[in-house]
Amino acid sequence: MLRLENVSKRYKTGDLALKNVSLEIPDGQVIALIGPSGAGKSTLIRCVNRLVDATEGLIQLGDTEITSLSSSELRKARRRMGMIFQEYALVERLTVMENVLSGRLGYVNFWQSLFRKFPKKDVREAYRLLDRVGLMHMADKRADELSGGQRQRVGICRALIQDPEMLLVDEPTASLDPKTSRQIMRLINELCAERGLAAIINIHDVLLAQMYSQRVVGLKLGEIVYDGPPEGLSPEVLTEIYGEEDWEATIEEVDEDDEDLEEVIK
């Protein structure tokens, strides 16, 4: 279980990105974090694995209090949280296999990582994951030879090989076309179900958020303004989060479930 208690973040520039955010995510729950750009979605998940340090508040993963860890303890805690990035964030000049195996860096020592001598079970697991996402044949390709959707799958493998308890997913579909976006979201969902992982998915596409999550949290100017089931996203709620707009068209499409996803909320 992940627990955030009164978390605030003020950047050096003075911007208050998060204001007293409290949130509890039980094991195995997939939540979508929605909100306009600049609402603090990215900051929130970066506070969880401390790529960004929260200014105030408490973050707990299980029994571990993340906010007060020393740097070596923090590295151990980070192994328990897999992160998936917006622009894939693969190391482009490394091979697909190295990118996947880099998810094990928290478990191996410096020399093993220098000579790419990963334990046998890690390599086996890497192959298994690549096979699972349909990229077995790409293992020796360089990451920059892959398409956007393929890269994001590699990013998913990198997060999963950590053997995490939860996933932090930052705008996984921002640079993908609508069809690939759905495939990636479906894949993340399936994998979370298979392994019983909790996940926080930052996403600005309301439709995808509704389709692929059990719970939606709406963030506006660093504050939680909605926390409830996907079905509860009424036009009034969306107006509260994003501002005035004709929301009917967006919401109706949920039931149709076709491949036409032209309505993307910016």
Add this chain to the structure above:
Amino acid sequence: MPLIETSDGPLWKRRTSLKQWLIWGAWLIGIVIAVYAWKLISDKTIWFFVADAPRQMVDIVTRMVPPSWSYMDNLWRPVWDTLNIATIGTVIALILAVPIAFLAARNTTPHKSVRAVALFIIVATRSVNSLIWALLLVVIVGPGVLAGTIAIGFRSIGGCSKLLYEAIEEINHTQVEAIEATGASRAQQMLYGIVPQVLPTFAGVGVFRWDINVRGSTILGIVGAGGIGVQLNASINVLAWTQVSMILLVILGTVFVSEYVSAKVRHAII
């Protein structure tokens, strides 16, 4: 581009008048500087010798042909030394330049004060010409190839480090962040996140520097630091002009070959 209303109708001018004045002012300052510099130089010049230069030129050039082909037998070793000075000097420079670059780059330096020291080393080694380094090193380690190699190495530290640390500062940070998020240590982040991104630049910088160093190492012999410059200096001192022309041809050839090789290698890497 303003239009100015006059009694004869609108008048088009290329620039506003203030800007035009500034440009004229800059030209004026430039011309004054040039005239002043020229006067200083010409005061120190013995014009009789300058007037005599065309005759001298014809004289020396006629004495240079034909090049003494047989002198080539004495030049293989100096050419080999010259190439070694350049190559080993470049290797030494790279070995030292890589850690300095990591200490100098804003995103990898352990501390601001370390960065300042690294930047100072870069600037100091870069500002001093390799010939000056050679001059000093001949005093310290004695004349010969060793002094030349170290001189080339020292001069290249700054040149390489500067390009390298700029490359390190320009890397894509999210790739490093992604590695950090897996729980990797600082050293591992460098290994997986930073090194792959800058490796091609490093190789390119090495080859580029080697090409410059081949040219640079041909002259170190003038101050006794080994290479073909030693023969050049000796031949000029005894006015053996046919040998001089042969040496110049060899330098020309060496530089052409090194330029060709470095272009090929750079093409293969990048």
Add this chain to the structure above:
Amino acid sequence: MSNSTSEYADTWKKPAFIKNPALRWSIYIGSIVYFVLALGTMEINWTRVAEGIPRGMTLLSKFFPPNIEDSRGVIVDGILESVWMAVISTIGGILLSVPIGLGAARNLSHKWVYLFCRSIIGVSRTFPEIILAIFAVKFFGFGPFAGFVALSIGTIGFFAKLLAEDIENMSKSQAEAVKVTGSSWLQWINYAIQPQVMPRMIGLSLYRLDINFRESAVVGIVGAGGIGAHLLTSVQRYEYDTTATILISIIVIVIALEYTSGYLRKWVQ
């Protein structure tokens, strides 16, 4: 899941950078052999090196703090001579570079003119400024004039080449638009070519001024004027005080020049 684990390979090797193993190994072995030979044939007199170390320490100690008082007049004189030599040879070199650069642009000039100008550029690029300076001294006598000639020629190799390349790469459509108005060749250069290449050329000339100062500090070693001659004598006479002062002055001026030229270049562009 456990029953399927055995299907997957449990080892992985990073594909080699050079795919062809024969080529890869010959490159490895070739470089090892080269370095063994190169280091093996390097004649190093270790006793001489050992003797020199204390001398090196003395030299180094003179830098902290430098002795600025002695022989200051001579040094200031030499440094100024280097500076002015750098300035005037940059200007002279650029004036010479413009016609040669135009001639060396394939899209502007006749084939023979092109080849002639390219070979001038080639020669001046190949030979380091010091070698040019040696010959300039032989032709024009000792003193800064020889340095001026050598550095000007060096500037041509740099500047004319870049100018020619810039002209070759410039926008064709703009050039043609001016040409069809029926302008003369000179008008065409003035209106179509000059505006396109001018800003970069100003930046490059400041950059070259930088390089020319570094060179003008050493051409004195072969008698071509500037501070280099003093540097050489001070080293030969073991006057390390003076050596240190000269080196510090050179470093300071180089840094100052680099920053000003960098600043001016930003301002121009």
